[in-house]
Amino acid sequence: MPPSENNVINAATRLCAVFGSPVRHSASPAMQNAAFAALALNWRYVACEVDPKNLREAIAGAKAMNFAGINLTVPHKLLAVDMVDVLDASAKKWGAVNTILFSEQGATGFNTDADAIVTSLREDLKVELRGARVLLLGAGGAGRTAALKLAAENVAELFLVNRTPSKAEEIAGEIKRQFPGANVAVGYPREDMDLVLNATSLGLKPADPSPLDENLFSLKRARAVYDMIYRPAETALLAAAKQAGCRTANGLGMLLHQGAKAFEIWTGQAAPLDVMRRALVENIYGGPKS
Ligand SMILES: NC(=O)c1ccc[n+]([C@@H]2O[C@H](COP(=O)([O-])OP(=O)(O)OC[C@H]3O[C@@H](n4cnc5c(N)ncnc54)[C@H](OP(=O)(O)O)[C@@H]3O)[C@@H](O)[C@H]2O)c1
Structure with a gap:
């Protein structure tokens, strides 16, 4: 079958990432890439090991490279509050940022946890x-x-x-x-x-x-x-x-719903929850959870 426009990475591919340290066990790439595929979006999500001392530069770099958005995990959620251009009400209220949207307004920090x-x-x-x-x-x-x-x-x-x-x-x-x-x-x-x-x-x-x-x-x-x-x-x-x-x-449901909300913030589309849940279960437990 010839590759469709949506399953090849090309110049039009939009990028998202999770920044954390350590980040190699993150299940977010599996969850978000499954969601992009389900909605036939030419988007990809990767995990980046980012040392806290480089977080500011990493966020600025993602913004400069026109990333659609990023997630932040341990130990970056509190640090990032001072590293975005705009704080959404959710991030102000809970004093932590786990999702950033890059747009014409700059980097906006949200809390979906x-x-x-x-x-x-x-x-x-x-x-x-x-x-x-x-x-x-x-x-x-x-x-x-x-x-x-x-x-x-x-x-x-x-x-x-x-x-x-x-x-x-x-x-x-x-x-x-x-x-x-x-x-x-x-x-x-x-x-x-x-x-x-x-x-x-x-x-x-x-x-x-x-x-x-x-x-x-x-x-x-x-x-x-x-x-x-x-x-x-x-x-x-x-x-x-x-x-x-x-x-x-x-805590699987918490992981799912913070990711689903981030997906909606970035793409403006409803998150395919069942697809995302299945991807998490497969990635974390290697098959349906008993
Ligand atoms: N399901 C999800 O989506 C989700 C999202 C976020 C976090 N989590 C989970 O939530 C947990 C906490 O995350 P966090 O970001 O809050 O981490 P954190 O900021 O490092 O806080 C760790 C907490 O665990 C306590 N703790 C650590 N070792 C302990 C021990 N040996 N005995 C008793 N208490 C101990 C700490 O107590 P002290 O204050 O005394 O050090 C502190 O209250 C992690 O397991 C993380 O995986 C899950």
Whole structure:
């Protein structure tokens, strides 16, 4: 079959990329290239290892080379806030940039992570955040975005737990400044929780223990547990949660929805969610997830 215009790379090909360090395990190229192919777009998406000290030059270079857009992953999301020409309301609100659109306005920074958390919780766990009681583990970049978003969604109670408690205290202070009515505390709750959300990186290695101290909070008191980690598919936390009878989900849906929103920002077209999900599952788990 002769190559169609859309499956060859030529002078008209539009480029997107993810910048990160390390970035070689990123599943975003598989997800985004599958979406471009499904919509017959002559676009390509690559992963670039970018050291934080070169991030400003890398963004300027992508802009100068007429890239359509880029994603930013660890450790660039906070740094990039000061490296774009325009901050979209989403990036201003959550203080982090994971998506850049290059246009006549220059480089515009967006945050598509925060909404993706809520969409995935709703889709994968049927959790509605308004009025929910939530225990959030982790106060790094993802934990901070999640905590602020949960407060914005009007959760009834939010408990923040982190290995370094001062970071959780700092986020609690930020929430109280931004959302004066929010009910936020640092430490484990005494009451039952609608949701336990892991935003720590403990669990990324298959031998990692659970980040939850079950002496201080028993999973029998949680209705649903979400782990932002998606590789491995089942962390020690999720295994224990299943055992305790909780509804569980891993972070694949969050990865999917932040990428789908980025796709829509760049192309102006609706993201083919099923295609993107299948590409992620194939890339990360090597086949349909059981
Ligand atoms: N599904 C998705 O789309 C998605 C998107 C973003 C992030 N994530 C996942 O979310 C996790 C956090 O990402 P991030 O960007 O927030 O990373 P980060 O900024 O480096 O934060 C790491 C967090 O994990 C905690 N932590 C690390 N090692 C620990 C240990 N041994 N014991 C207890 N806590 C530990 C840290 O606690 P300290 O503050 O005490 O260091 C901090 O709260 C990662 O697993 C990442 O893969 C998933």
